[in-house]
Amino acid sequence: MINKDSLTHHISAQFNAELEEVRSHLLAMGGLVEKQVNDAVTALIDADSGLAQQVREIDDQINQMERNIDEECIRILARRQPAASDLRLIISISKSVIDLERIGDEATKIAKRAIELCENGESPRGYVEVRHIGDQVRKMVQESLDAFARFDADLALSVAKYDKTIDREYKTALRELVTYMMEDPRSITRVLSIIWVLRSLERIGDHARNIAELVIYLVRGTDVKHLGLARMEEEVKGTADKG
């Protein structure tokens, strides 16, 4: 099992600094992405098209961060030829960055829908659900990043588990909105905008879960993707120390 301390024991202090740096870049990107999710949802709820526009503009910054972190990871792989937990760290970072970028994309999509709804008039339904599910997935993103920062496999496991709750609430919200569309077909376009937003939020939850799985891989050394929650829990709680 690895932890923060195991990062401070390299022959090369320079290598150490490089690993610490790329990790801090990932966390900084994560912080910005989390803010984007929050701002996009707020823009939608408050019908604030200025804030929505800002979210769309910041997306370029996130894309640039992804490119930079990717380059850092490749440079470290080429020059330092990391092994064991260092290699796992680089692999986890270079994969997490893909999920973070996609979370950023989903936030941008939500911002676009917010602008649409400012123009077409509010949806008659769905804002309570967007606020509620939005808060929860933002928290999932935050906790998956905290788990990364602290090498905390238990927190990562709880994020992965929470994804099931999101999926359930998403489905319930969807059913209600479909029923509403049938009752009031004139609202279809606006309600559909909300449905797309909920879909984006559900996807954000999936990406947070992916990041959480990468944290478990990083800390425990086992690829838990597709293993199911029960097996994942065994890996995290198990006494086997494979780091």
Place this chain on the structure above:
Amino acid sequence: MINKDSLTHHISAQFNAELEEVRSHLLAMGGLVEKQVNDAVTALIDADSGLAQQVREIDDQINQMERNIDEECIRILARRQPAASDLRLIISISKSVIDLERIGDEATKIAKRAIELCENGESPRGYVEVRHIGDQVRKMVQESLDAFARFDADLALSVAKYDKTIDREYKTALRELVTYMMEDPRSITRVLSIIWVLRSLERIGDHARNIAELVIYLVRGTDVKHLGLARMEEEVKGTADKG
């Protein structure tokens, strides 16, 4: 610039064989994923719930292929410490595999909708669009893999460009289906199933584009993600030989 021959000039014949093997595993996974897309769309069009069920079952195989290829890539990184074009090959493979797995997921989602529609009765609209867009994205997946197999940056560029066509056709189809739902609110649930399918197909196009971008990175050595099609074309057509 790299090509098939540059893979055959390693000091270690064993290393060479390992690279060839992981690449062939990626292409085999790609072939299966492409078949899944085709079968899922066929199951929907022909209302064949047996075929849809088969698509859902095969998804586990794809997930297992992803795990195996991932392990191979990590093993090669740890033991062989590849550099230059070998490193780019491993990075491209380990990222492409993520996109292939997600294409597989989307195929499974389409299969689920096919089963739903078998149970709820056909949608009154949208099958022509699903067939048409489905054929095109299946071809995109196929060509992105052909580009990978042949180190063909020009073919990869044409795949990336084609994604714009898919996005346009997807939006047109969506508008028509929304109009139809307003005219016949009783059809909303079934038409929505078709809308989700179109959404999945559009996402498959995005993933094929991602793979195409990774082929350009592999062959040209430049990360063309987020660069836009004009810059991407410059990189592919440019005379600069960076391999």
